[in-house]
Amino acid sequence: xxxxxxxxxxxxxxxxxxxxxxxxxxxxxxxxxxxxxxxxxxxxxxxxxxxxxxxxxxxxxxxxxxxxxxxxxxxxxxxxxxxxxxxxxxxxxxxxxxxxxxxxxxxxxxxxxxxxxxxxxxxxxxxxxxxxxxxxxxxxxxxxxxxxxxxxxxxxxxxxxxxxxxxxxxxxxxxxxxxxxxxxxxxxxxxxxxxxxxxxxxxxxxxxxxxxxxxxxxxxxxxxxxxxxxxxxxxxxxxxxxxxxxxxxxxxxxxxxxxxxxxxxxxxxxxxxxxxxxxxxxxxxxxxxxxxxxxxxxxxxxxxxxxxxxxxxxxxxxxxxxxxxxxxxxxxxxxxxxxxxxxxxxxxxxxxxxxxxxxxxxx
Numbered sequence: 266x267x268x269x270x271x272x273x274x275x276x277x278x279x280x281x282x283x284x285x286x287x288x289x290x291x292x293x294x295x296x297x298x299x300x301x302x303x304x305x306x307x308x309x310x311x312x313x314x315x316x317x318x319x320x321x322x323x324x325x326x327x328x329x330x331x332x333x334x335x336x337x338x339x340x341x342x343x344x345x346x347x348x349x350x351x352x353x354x355x356x357x358x359x360x361x362x363x364x365x366x367x368x369x370x371x372x373x374x375x376x377x378x379x380x381x382x383x384x385x386x387x388x389x390x391x392x393x394x395x396x397x398x399x400x401x402x403x404x405x406x407x408x409x410x411x412x413x414x415x416x417x418x419x420x421x422x423x424x425x426x427x428x429x430x431x432x433x434x435x436x437x438x439x440x441x442x443x444x445x446x447x448x449x450x451x452x453x454x455x456x457x458x459x460x461x462x463x464x465x466x467x468x469x470x471x472x473x474x475x476x477x478x479x480x481x482x483x484x485x486x487x488x489x490x491x492x493x494x495x496x497x498x499x500x501x502x503x504x505x506x507x508x509x510x511x512x513x514x515x516x517x518x519x520x521x522x523x524x525x526x527x528x529x530x531x532x533x534x535x536x537x538x539x540x541x542x543x544x545x546x547x548x549x550x551x552x553x554x555x556x557x558x559x560x561x562x563x564x565x566x567x568x569x570x571x572x573x574x575x576x577x578x579x580x581x582x583x584x585x586x587x588x589x590x591x592x593x594x595x596x597x598x599x600x601x602x603x604x605x606x607x608x609x610x611x612x613x614x615x616x617x618x619x620x621x622x623x624x625x626x627x628x
Contacts, residue, residue: 299560321579495540503581
């Protein structure tokens with residue numbers, strides 16, 4: 266084992282060169298990186314995995330991102346929006362299964378009807394569960410007023426992935442129009458944070474044109490933005506998108522998977538007390554992908570509670586698993602035998618310690 270990576274991991278502060286070196290460590294060295302990240306997770310946020318029941322509310326989207334299967338111009342999918350009753354039933358399923366938290370995700374929509382509906386759903390879920398079910402929203406770019414309305418209704422976490430912190434790379438994977446502006450994304454992230462949400466962002470790993478330097482800068486971006494939670498995963502092509510027309514190279518997918526594990530581990534080591542999601546995209550490439558992500562420092566999983574008949578319509582990327590109904594005997598879907606020492610944090614919001622420290626200014 267090289268002493269180089271061991272000495273890097275022992276440093277209290279890591280700069281960009283350190284991050285690059287960790288990203289490029291050898292396969293023999295990677296297990297040390299992963300073990301250190303898991304130890305950091307256990308020390309700073311505990312050995313619990315928190316569950317967020319996922320509701321994919323609608324696949325109607327006003328955006329036209331070049332990588333996304335629910336992009337506006339994709340005419341090959343059947344569009345849907347859940348009814349109020351379907352959302353509330355899924356929320357009560359999460360509550361009764363003691364998941365602790367709910368995550369509502371959707372294609373991007375800024376219409377008055379959409380904004381009003383989300384506000385009413387959030388307030389109703391809070392009332393039905395006596396504020397015992399945490400609510401995370403991932404509903405894209407909105408106005409400051411909208412973020413405030415949803416926060417006041419009872420949502421307390423918001424995830425808006427930057428996808429690529431490099432402005433040049435962001436431009437290459439989004440249309441060049443006023444609907445897809447990098448600065449607008451940054452402004453929305455700042456508005457979310459200013460509103461008081463536990464703020465999350467993340468990137469795609471393995472995007473076309475992406476470099477190791479880009480990924481190192483992504484880590485620095487998340488650190489400097491002082492995020493509370495991170496959701497990132499490997500880029501997986503969708504054949505009905507401009508970036509998916511070339512098809513998928515399975516070997517390259519494996520490389521993206523391994524690089525994502527390194528990104529998770531590095532983010533955990535640098536941002537010790539945030540929440541990090543083990544994404545479903547990891548499971549798409551490797552059946553044990555989420556368990557491996559947890560072994561590298563992740564601590565959140567998102568069981569899918571979307572009614573099964575709609576799930577085929579929410580394929581942001583191709584090959585997405587999770588079409589089966591939730592299995593109440595193993596609601597997390599995890600094989601805990603693969604991640605010894607990990608327990609499920611049931612019946613709790615699973616808030617990140619980082620959020621409290623950020624608000625008080627303590628470090």
